[in-house]
Amino acid sequence: MEVPEAANVRVRIAPSPTGFAHLGTASTALYNVLFARQSRGTFALRIDDTDQERNRPEYEQLIYESLGWLGLNWDEGPDRGGPYAPYRQSERVDLYRQYAAKLLADGKAYKCFCTAEELEAERRQAQFEKRPYKYSRRCLIDPPKDRTEFAVRFKVPGGEVKFKDMIRGEMVFDADLIGDFILMKSDGFPTYQFASPVDDAAMKISHVIRGEEHLSNTPYQLMIIDALAYERPVAYAHMPLILAKDGAKLSKRKHPESNLMLYREQGYLPEALINYLALLGWNPGTPQEIFTFDELVKVFSFDRVQHAGARFDWEKLNWINGEWIRAMDDAELVRRLRPFLPDLDDATIMRAVPALKTRMVKLADAVPLLDYLWTDPEPPVLEPDAIDRIKAAFAAIQDVRWEPEPLHEALTRVADESGVSRNKTFMPIRLSLTGKKISLPIDYTLALLPKDVAMQRLRRVAG
RNA sequence: GGCCCCGUCGUCUAGUGGACUAGGACGCAGCCCUCUCAAGGCUGAGACCGCGGGUUCGAAUCCCGCCGGGGCUACCA
Secondary structure: OOOOOOOEEEEEOOOOOOOOOOOHHHHHHHHHHHHHHHHOEEEEEEEEOOOOOOOOOHHHHHHHHHHHOOOOOOOEEOOOOOOOOOOOOHOOHHHHHHHHHHHOOOOOOOEEEEOOOHHHHHHHHHOOOOOOOOOOOOOHHHOOHHHOEEEEEEEEEEEEEEEEEEEOEEEEHHHOOOOOEEEEOOOEEEEEHHHHHHHEEEEEEEOEEEHHHHHHHHHHHHHHHHHHHOOOOOOEEEEOOOOOEEEEEEOOEEEEEEEHHHHHEEEHHHHHHHHHHHHHOOOOOOOOOOOHHOOOHHHHHHHEEEEOOOOOOOHHHHHHHHHHHHOOOHHHHHHHHHHHHHOOOOOHHHHHHHHHHHHHOHHHHHHHHHHOOOOOOOOOOOOOHHHHHHHHHHHHOOOOOOOOHHHHHHHHHHHHHOOHHHHHHHHHHHHHHOOOOOOHHHHHHHHOHHHHHHHHHHHHOOO
């Protein structure tokens, strides 16, 4: 489908700082950024912190950190300002109150004094009578005189609400089915349904790109924009949801893989996560699977976005991450590896990289492969002929230059002379050096260790 | 319950009436390479296109019904 023309493309993401930064936030941020960059538009970050109960400043920090790590940089936001500041909803409360007052004055909203219990009773009654629930409008029809605490409720005008979705085409909703909903909570804060469209309009957002969970919310928000006589966004795009293995929407509580920081901690490359996220719910229509960010900017389009939710799959992510690691420049890989290997210097990491590269799915995988360099493993108990082979190897490498290649030559020579498989010689050495059955190739395993340490570990096993 | 979205190999997907004996990728299996583990190469298994009706000479592709999944329906976002 054609992307509607807009003189000035302005998009935004509006995460809530209610816990760790979410994978879904990264996903929608990515699509927003891609669209902004390819249309030379502006990408804004707005913090939707109207939930007094659950918001925390440190969670907001986590959002900055996570998106920054992924390289999904915003042009406007609470931390860097912009022409539509402030970008934190908690700092825009006056605006919402002002608009709520206007709607009240215009008779497009009304005060609701109902308690949570009364509302709950209404809802239960409707369910009991098996009819769809809509607020009864009792506070519109016959407001109680003796109460002071109130919320502001929108008087839903009903009728048809139509809008354009860049993925699904023309959408039509029947607003007669929508009950009057809350605009301002009794704590004086706006609800998401109110604050979000007000800000989108005030910030001149041209395209609202967000998760599919908001598709049904769109008519609510459009009615508010209309009631306020604001201009509507040019178009919406509701992206398919990222689903967990169980098929449900990824949730913070149930699915730890929704935590963005997890990926950084385990050593997934931001490039790889971006690559994977792009492919979850979108495809290029070509066999290409590995994409840089710039390539994505060139080829991404909403008409190739999936309509159905996509399940998150570690295996595919692992593969993409491995591809990125293998393709990475050695020096750059050293730089990325550094935080995972605080006990090693760059020179050592650099020497390990050629052998390491094809053996890592994620950066943290380097640790079990190299930890014998800074820890002293238990000496293994070996058979007599294994000890003999270590002795032979020991003699053979005694005066060899301490590099993988000459070590390889010397070692294969003695191994082949033994008449049995090379493994019979290499495995005892591996065990003596690392205490493990799995390690880098034996020449690297030796060469990475200082010669005296290596020889000492062999000597104590083979006497 | 109501409304909305969706339904192709285990997973991500190609496919928009005939080139489909349904293609690719991940994963899986086997073989090759090989000092372990990977990487790499080759081969293979795996989808009666959710089900049932139509329309059509012809349907994964169009229509209807059903079933299944997800989302929204909060003084959460």
